[in-house]
Amino acid sequence: MSEFTPKPAATRPPRQARTGVTSTGARKAGSKSDRSRAREFALQALYQRLVGKNGITDIDVFTRDLAGFSKCDSVHFDALLHGCTDEANVLDALILPLLDRKMEEISPIEHAVMWIGAYEFKHCLDVPWRVVLNECIELAKEFGGTDGHKYVNAVLNGLAPSLRAAEVNADRGNPRS
Template sequence: MQGFNKADSVHYDALLHGCIELAADLDALIVPLLDRELGQISPIEHGCMWIGAYEFLKCPDVPWRVVLNECIELAKDFGGTDGHKYVNAVLNGIAPRLRTVEVEADRAAKA
């Protein structure tokens, strides 16, 4: 992939292996927020949701808004026409549970 040499390979490896190792836990966070069966979600959207949920859980150094934005951009680039909107909705549902303090601080600052 063009530009991959600029990527953080350590973070990439952590995402790849972490999402595989924690797949069931990540799905447990995702499934309650879906409006259809998990098997009906596109693999791209599912992967973007896994990445977001994993980073919310295991990468506290990455701000929640950055996680959200990166996952939405991945879904826009590689997913279906409006898949990014679905990824956005699901991750916005997960973020307040996993990054409570950070999300509440952002919301309070905007108020």
């Protein structure tokens, strides 16, 4: 090129949409509801509880300071964080019979996701059971191990009929309750 030949304009790659799904199949941030975000923050907080054994008050304060917390449903976050930690033994007792290994062998992410699912099945009756299941699978896909979402799916799918029998039976076309 001579010094008078115009240089080609620098081209930037096209902007990626903020909505849709990532390469792992998880939803992108722009397409998440306030409650989905609350579940994400609750998962992070419960992870701190399971792994770091941190105090719930410290975890709560720390989590509320994280970027993006203002976009979540803080009431649902409170219910999940405090409900799951207050009922940890009850939730574990519901989950344990459905596991094919010891609880200590379950990843802390999957453990926390299953707590969220079991808690919502039990206490958040305004959220359809399939929504709870799907949201938990999405959390496990985004934050868990490679096939962790499959394990979470199997356990919570097994738990749903005992906590939401009428709803699950109606949804599956089974008239018995």
